[in-house]
Amino acid sequence: MSESYTLPLPQSGLPITHGRIADFADDPLVCMRRLWARHGEVCALQEGNQRIFFVFGPEYNRQVLSDASRFHSRFFAAYGPRKSAQRRVTSGLLSMNGEEHRRHRRMVQGPLQKKAIVAYHENVAAVSEDAFSQWQIGETRDVAADMTNYMLRLTCAILFGLDHPELAYKVGELTERWVGLNHEVGAGAFTGSVQASAAYDELLDSAKELEVAVKELLAVRRDSGLGTDILSLLIRAHDEEGGISDEHLIGHITLLFGAAHLTSAHTLSWTLFLLAQHPEVMQELHDELNTVLGGRTPKPEDLDRFEVLERVIKESMRVLPASAYVQRIAAEPLELGPFQLQQGSVVVFSQFMSHHLPEQFEQPERFHPDRWKTISPSPYAYLPFGAGPRMCIGAALGMMQLKISLPMLLQRFKLNVVAGAEINARAMSTMLYPTSAMPMRVQAHDGEFTNTPVTGSIHTLVDLPPACQPQRDLQRRVA
Numbered sequence: 001m002s003e004s005y006t007l008p009l010p011q012s013g014l015p016i017t018h019g020r021i022a023d024f025a026d027d028p029l030v031c032m033r034r035l036w037a038r039h040g041e042v043c044a045l046q047e048g049n050q051r052i053f054f055v056f057g058p059e060y061n062r063q064v065l066s067d068a069s070r071f072h073s074r075f076f077a078a079y080g081p082r083k084s085a086q087r088r089v090t091s092g093l094l095s096m097n098g099e100e101h102r103r104h105r106r107m108v109q110g111p112l113q114k115k116a117i118v119a120y121h122e123n124v125a126a127v128s129e130d131a132f133s134q135w136q137i138g139e140t141r142d143v144a145a146d147m148t149n150y151m152l153r154l155t156c157a158i159l160f161g162l163d164h165p166e167l168a169y170k171v172g173e174l175t176e177r178w179v180g181l182n183h184e185v186g187a188g189a190f191t192g193s194v195q196a197s198a199a200y201d202e203l204l205d206s207a208k209e210l211e212v213a214v215k216e217l218l219a220v221r222r223d224s225g226l227g228t229d230i231l232s233l234l235i236r237a238h239d240e241e242g243g244i245s246d247e248h249l250i251g252h253i254t255l256l257f258g259a260a261h262l263t264s265a266h267t268l269s270w271t272l273f274l275l276a277q278h279p280e281v282m283q284e285l286h287d288e289l290n291t292v293l294g295g296r297t298p299k300p301e302d303l304d305r306f307e308v309l310e311r312v313i314k315e316s317m318r319v320l321p322a323s324a325y326v327q328r329i330a331a332e333p334l335e336l337g338p339f340q341l342q343q344g345s346v347v348v349f350s351q352f353m354s355h356h357l358p359e360q361f362e363q364p365e366r367f368h369p370d371r372w373k374t375i376s377p378s379p380y381a382y383l384p385f386g387a388g389p390r391m392c393i394g395a396a397l398g399m400m401q402l403k404i405s406l407p408m409l410l411q412r413f414k415l416n417v418v419a420g421a422e423i424n425a426r427a428m429s430t431m432l433y434p435t436s437a438m439p440m441r442v443q444a445h446d447g448e449f450t451n452t453p454v455t456g457s458i459h460t461l462v463d464l465p466p467a468c469q470p471q472r473d474l475q476r477r478v479a
């Protein structure tokens with residue numbers, strides 16, 4: 001990180017830090033924490049004559065997120081050349097604004113509304129039963145990889161009506177590589193002026209491969225006959241006279257698949273990790289699952305009866321939000337706090353930063369689900385699914401999947417993080433990823449829950465109990 005973060009305020013008196021914009025791409029959370037510590041809730045990072053603006057608190061979140069006509073959305077990904085696969089795979093809802101966005105959002109939203117998603121309940125339970133019944137007591141599993149594969153399969157089944165794990169894993173792998181390359185091209189994607197570079201060429205190639213796999217999904221869906229799933233709905237909308245274009249069909253499918261499986265997989269991994277490291281919370285949840293379910297599969301009416309689980313999920317998404325920051329673009333010249341923004345200026349808001357503000361959440365770095373018994377933050381202070389007219393369209397489905405999957409797994413097994421494991425986290429292309437394996441021992445329930453020492457960058461994001469702190473002798477043994 002550049003030394004310039006410690007320079008005094010510039011002469012203008014404006015809350016600006018002069019530094020490298022690439023520093024933001026290198027480590028978004030470190031960069032934003034420094035900016036907030038120095039300037040507070042609104043500020044800018046400036047390199048040469050280029051600025052990125054940041055807002056961190058509920059008041060500025062509201063200003064930016066509630067006004068979708070002046071603060072436009074732009075996909076985190078780099079724009080590709082016209083008629084390129086990169087342009088097509090990024091043409092989903094996140095790249096749309098105004099009337100076009102409203103029209104497409106209405107179309108995609110229908111099958112994701114609260115009353116519609118009850119129909120997916122049985123399917124979620126069936127996929128989770130099948131996936132978790134393959135785990136064996138006594139084995140050690142990389143839970144982060146498992147949750148990604150599980151969510152790939154589940155997303156393919158729920159959104160696309162296809163139980164086709166191999167194809168789902170293939171699209172998933174290509175998506176992950178493509179997301180990583182977008183982040184590598186990083187600063188260019190932020191400014192919209194991507195330089196010709198090896199990474200950019202690789203990105204364009206990876207978009208082509210991703211598009212081929214998405215087309216394979218489309219072909220399989222057509223071959224098996226259209227159903228009531230979202231993919232069938234989009235294909236019908238595409239095939240009808242004056243319907244959605246080829247480009248938008250590819251864009252919607254790619255975005256829906258990526259947005260649904262990555263965020264949910266990371267939320268599941270972080271929640272399992274936090275539960276394993278907080279035995280008293282895990283015990284309370286275990287007791288609730290015994291009382292409400294007694295070992296059976298959750299029914300739709302059970303989901304509203306989970307009080308501890310509800311608090312656990314909310315708190316996990318507060319401390320380690322799968323969507324850590326998002327960007328907007330000023331659609332016209334406008335005022336933001338002390339700044340006059342030019343049209344096209346980039347504004348970043350951050351769920352991670354908002355959820356860690358000490359004036360909003362007492363001891364913000366602690367995982368403390370019971371805080372939800374007494375707090376009720378505004379939708380702009382706590383926003384794991386975003387807020388305003390562009391809030392996540394999959395929020396209800398995402399919550400339903402979490403409330404079925406976690407009980408299905410946790411009733412079956414006790415999970416312990418392997419002592420001395422290195423657990424690393426990194427914000428990349430807006431999401432908070434577990435970037436190393438998350439090894440856990442799969443055990444039978446014995447009525448006892450204990451936590452373990454771990455190393456890694458996770459300690460910079462959340463205050464874990466003393467028993468989870470790194471222990472030197474253990475580190476040596478693991479090395």
Ligand code: HEM
Binds near residue numbers: 159261384389395399
């Ligand atoms: C735990 C799971 C999830 C999290 C944390 C999450 C988070 C978010 C966030 C923060 C946004 C707002 C981005 C912005 O303000 O620009 C968003 C948008 C979106 N999400 Fe999700 N999401 C989740 C699950 C899902 C699922 C299951 C789907 C699909 C079924 C989905 C599809 C979308 C789409 C299409 C958008 C774009 C909406 C628009 O621009 O109008 N998400 N998500």
